Amino acid sequence: MKTIFSKLQxxxxxxxxxxxxxxxxxxxxxxxxxLAALILPTLASLSATGTVTxxxxxxxxxxxxxxxxxxxxxxxxxxxxxxxxxTISAAQGSIYLxxxxxxxxxxxxVNTTGSTTWTNVTTAA
Numbered sequence: 286m287k288t289i290f291s292k293l294q295x296x297x298x299x300x301x302x303x304x305x306x307x308x309x310x311x312x313x314x315x316x317x318x319x320l321a322a323l324i325l326p327t328l329a330s331l332s333a334t335g336t337v338t339x340x341x342x343x344x345x346x347x348x349x350x351x352x353x354x355x356x357x358x359x360x361x362x363x364x365x366x367x368x369x370x371x372t373i374s375a376a377q378g379s380i381y382l383x384x385x386x387x388x389x390x391x392x393x394x395v396n397t398t399g400s401t402t403w404t405n406v407t408t409a410a
Contacts, residue, residue, distance in 0.1 A: 345384050348372030370394070371403040 343353045349367035351374070356363045363379040365371065370391075371381040377399040386392035389410060394403040 349381055351375070371396075372401060374401050375399075 339355070340353050343350075346353065346367045347369045349365045349371045351363075351365075354363040354365045354375075360378070361376045363375050364382070365373060365375060365379060366382040366384060367373075368383065368385045370383070371394050373381075375381075375396045377396055379396040381394040381396070381403060383392055383394065390405045390407045392408055393406040395406055396402065397404050
């Protein structure tokens with residue numbers, strides 16, 4: 286596995302095509318650790334065709350973790366995941382995906398107060 290981002294310095298970009306950063310490297314296995322911290326916070330948009338994997342090395346936490354989330358907008362609405370019912374504080378409207386949910390009412394939750402109150406969403410079988 287090649288590590289190619291350890292020496293990069295953060296820079297501001299708006300519309301970004303990863304092929305410009307990685308010419309000739311597609312089709313190889315790359316260690317892209319550090320790329321998100323350097324590039325993603327400054328992107329105006331990100332598009333991809335195919336699968337995008339994020340937080341794959343993050344351990345699933347009981348009740349969720351605020352450090353493992355996809356955060357959007359100035360209100361910081363987030364998508365969180367974890368095992369067990371959510372216990373984290375999050376922006377109102379955030380969603381929580383429960384990895385050990387075993388019924389139609391324990392798989393998905395929505396934050397309703399902007400703190401630690403989560404309401405389960407009943408899903409179809």
